[in-house]
Amino acid sequence: MNYWLIKTEPAEFAFADLLRQPARTECWGGVRNYQARNFLRAMAGGDLAFVYHSSCPEPGVAGVVRIARPAYPDPTALDRHSAYYDPASTAAAPRWVAVDVTWHADLPRFVTLADLRADRALRELIILRRGNRLSVTPLLPAEFHRICWLAGLP
DNA sequence: GCCAACGTTGGC
DNA sequence: GCCAACGTTGGC
Numbered sequence A: 001m002n003y004w005l006i007k008t009e010p011a012e013f014a015f016a017d018l019l020r021q022p023a024r025t026e027c028w029g030g031v032r033n034y035q036a037r038n039f040l041r042a043m044a045g046g047d048l049a050f051v052y053h054s055s056c057p058e059p060g061v062a063g064v065v066r067i068a069r070p071a072y073p074d075p076t077a078l079d080r081h082s083a084y085y086d087p088a089s090t091a092a093a094p095r096w097v098a099v100d101v102t103w104h105a106d107l108p109r110f111v112t113l114a115d116l117r118a119d120r121a122l123r124e125l126i127i128l129r130r131g132n133r134l135s136v137t138p139l140l141p142a143e144f145h146r147i148c149w150l151a152g153l154p
Numbered sequence B, C: 001g002c003c004a005a006c007g008t009t010g011g012c
Helices: A015-020 A034-042 A113-118 A141-150
Strands: A003-008 A025-028 A048-053 A060-073 A097-112 A136-139
Touching: A003 A060, A003 A141, A015 A025, A015 A060, A015 A097, A034 A097, A034 A136, A048 A097, A048 A141, A060 A113, A097 A113, A097 A141, A113 A141, A136 A141
Parallel strands: A003 A048
Antiparallel strands: A003 A136, A025 A097, A048 A060, A060 A097
């Protein structure tokens, strides 16, 4: 079991929007950074990930998803009408990947960015590093469980 | 391979 | 809107 943190802009797609998707499942694509892509590739079915809201009035951790389907070619990269279309990616040689994520748990408490920064146990969290921009990052099991605790999960 | 220019991210 | 930080691009 591996643990992850994935970013989204809630104005585009918020954690709560998962509840309105068929089977509470969404294709998580559009990642266009090689390091983040490699983390997507490293995900296994059943892994858990926090969904983090960024570029919004209250940045922070909003919920937990489970990886329902591991990496496959990102359909948005091949779709001419998608904002994430990449002409350098082809069906024969796909450059980008997506995973499917399924709703796993709501959080009793929204964990703000300030909460994360204030917690000494989370000092090494990748997204707290200066200048970090990765939209997909791994979490240590201890970090995952610490954030669960901050969120009021059992 | 270097590196300047440019674009993007994301908190504030 | 600002700006720091970083990734990518492309000329050389």
